[in-house]
Amino acid sequence: MKPKISYNQGFEDIDVLILCGGRGSRLWEVISDRPKPMASIEQRPFLDILIDYFSRFGLRRFILCTGYMSEVIERYYRSKQTRLEIVFSDESKPLGTAGAVKNAEKFIQSRTFLVANGDSFCEIELHKFFVFHLEHRAVLSIAVTESKGNEDVGLIRLDADRKIIGFREKEQIQGEGFTNTGIYLFEKRILSKIEQGRPCSLEYELFPELIGRACYGYVSATKLVDIGTPERLKWARESFAGGDE
Numbered sequence: 001m002k003p004k005i006s007y008n009q010g011f012e013d014i015d016v017l018i019l020c021g022g023r024g025s026r027l028w029e030v031i032s033d034r035p036k037p038m039a040s041i042e043q044r045p046f047l048d049i050l051i052d053y054f055s056r057f058g059l060r061r062f063i064l065c066t067g068y069m070s071e072v073i074e075r076y077y078r079s080k081q082t083r084l085e086i087v088f089s090d091e092s093k094p095l096g097t098a099g100a101v102k103n104a105e106k107f108i109q110s111r112t113f114l115v116a117n118g119d120s121f122c123e124i125e126l127h128k129f130f131v132f133h134l135e136h137r138a139v140l141s142i143a144v145t146e147s148k149g150n151e152d153v154g155l156i157r158l159d160a161d162r163k164i165i166g167f168r169e170k171e172q173i174q175g176e177g178f179t180n181t182g183i184y185l186f187e188k189r190i191l192s193k194i195e196q197g198r199p200c201s202l203e204y205e206l207f208p209e210l211i212g213r214a215c216y217g218y219v220s221a222t223k224l225v226d227i228g229t230p231e232r233l234k235w236a237r238e239s240f241a242g243g244d245e
Contacts, residue, residue, distance in 0.1 A: 012059060014112050014113050015063055015109055016054050016114045017065055017089075017104055018037070018047065018064050019116070019118050020035060020067075020118030021066050021068055022035075022067065022118075023067075024036030024068070026228060027228070030233065034072045038072055041227075045076065053123070062086050062087065063087045063089050065104050067090065067094060095199050096199045101115060101186075102191055102194040105191050111187065111188050112133065114186075119226055120181065120227070121225045122143065125220070130185065136162070138214045139186075139187045139214045140185070140186055141185040141215070141216050142156060144219055145223065155178070155180070156178045158217045164216060178217060178219060182226075194206060
């Protein structure tokens with residue numbers, strides 16, 4: 001029998017970090033006047049879709065990890081009427097995904113916090129994801145979907161208990177595994193493993209280092225939508241019923 005879980009931190013109390021500081025160079029041929037998360041989907045920024053979705057679960061505090069063209073994101077959200085708390089964690093130099101999370105440490109108020117890529121979307125049941133994280137006493141939980149194989153995405157291998165036993169990032173891999181959705185739950189103590197001010201990757205450096213510890217994959221059957229290339233952006237617009245640039 002599993003020990004009783006202490007819910008001394010409610011789900012709605014956790015902070016949400018959204019990684020939206022990348023240069024998005026593969027999209028420059030179709031988007032040159034804004035950072036990738038601000039690409040227009042149904043006449044609104046993709047980042048708005050993410051924030052709106054997370055807020056439906058009661059989440060209210062968002063930390064936007066900005067970098068490239070950060071002024072576009074800050075100007076938009078400073079002028080936007082919202083009841084949400086929006087905090088900006090800007091990086092003066094590119095720090096990578098893990099470096100951006102570390103850079104935001106001073107703004108993180110919750111012991112457990114959610115991290116999401118700003119260029120992808122997946123309809124995860126966030127309440128269930130949070131309970132899964134607590135029940136497994138995880139230091140890191142990654143939301144995953146079934147892999148279609150031969151994809152340019154992160155591939156994760158799980159054991160029968162959903163513990164992560166393998167992680168390969170953005171390689172053309174054939175075989176069994178699950179696709180990383182870019183949605184994570186972190187325990188704040190993990191941040192001690194990231195050096196302040198040094199560029200560092202979640203996918204290539206931190207996650208492989210954590211394999212073997214209490215790291216688990218939460219499996220969802222929902223599809224992953226990302227806007228990382230012109231082709232994927234076009235498909236994302238079609239998935240959300242179209243949009244304009």
